[in-house]
Amino acid sequence: MTGGSINLVMALTLGVLYSVGFYLILQRSLMRIVIGTVIVGHGANLFLQLAGGPPGRPPIINGVPVEEMTDPLPQAMALTAIVITFALSTFLLALAYRSSVLLGHDEVRDDVEDRRIRRLQQRLSEDEDDDSETDDQQEAVR
Template structure:
């Protein structure tokens, strides 16, 4: 079955989207906040292009009564693109604020390892546990012993009443 030229995506746009996502993800994995910022912007632009490509060919405005439904363009990709623009703008503002604050405090925008991360990495290198988990440790008790120790709320219900309930 041959492809309809109106519904097949433009190969150039698909390659641009692929390149933007690839470079954006690579930059998100960096430690520099300015590179992360550029990665977020590239991913936002790739999402917008993807929505435009997925929306298909342009058509008439999606107003009821102005044209036949088959001739109208789909409004959902347009709404999704506007949402992606707003999310990208918010993330850009947040990352700019973080990078600026990091520059004020440390004179660089590189994210450093946390002290706790370093401690856990040292423990992992020595093959030691960072914490103990009481649920997984062997407590030498059986399931019957644990059930006997558990307080059952239904056992106390009759003894809590001090006066009998009278029915009128």
């Protein structure tokens, strides 16, 4: 990488990491969600390291010229992302374990309340369609 630009291989690697991670997060199995979260976390870390640019000298004042210093912010953000990914994956693993103990599987089920709201919305949209058809028929008679 020269001049702060990102090369094609790293861009494709980031794209693959993010797409595979988000695909796994959208699955119903909690283990796949955990793996997807970890993969997205790795993609975020790689992105932050690439955003930091090429390696430089340590950012010590009066030690090196400012132009040669490396930016410490992406490294600090990558460390923060590692901690967040670890905490989230630990929490999701605990949920998956608890789900397998209580239910015998780790599949995420639909919420009963979500189904009720979806059926209500479908009924309301069907009623609106019926009302609009009745209005159209009445206008055609006039």
